[in-house]
Amino acid sequence: MISHIVLFKPGAAVGPAEKAAILENLAAAIALCPTVRGCRVGRRVRHGLPGYEAQMREDYQYALIVEFDDLAGLEGYLRHPAHERIGGLFTAAADASLAYDYELEDLAGARRLL
Secondary structure, eight states: OEEEEEEEEEOTTOOHHHHHHHHHHHHHHHHHOTTEEEEEEEEOOOOOOSSGGGGOSSOOOEEEEEEESSHHHHHHHHHSHHHHHHHHHHHHHEEEEEEEEEEOOOGGGGGGGO
């Protein structure tokens, strides 16, 4: 499985209406791209325990994870016109963002990646 992982920090001027529009456009883009196998959106949680939280340089408030069967599926999504539209919305609304792609296995299959 290939996961497209986006960390997102919205700009201060991005209000509830703009966030809703981004989410609606994301849902439309996902629906138009047949290679998408799953999509999750989340908000960062804080636990306050000592350790890594204090070491984070940037507070990415949201995460987006889009899943594909293979690299060809990811590439099809990234080249799809619907992705271009949502990518533009994310870029315009972000104070900061990161996007990385990973090949993921369950623990039993992880040795294959090493």
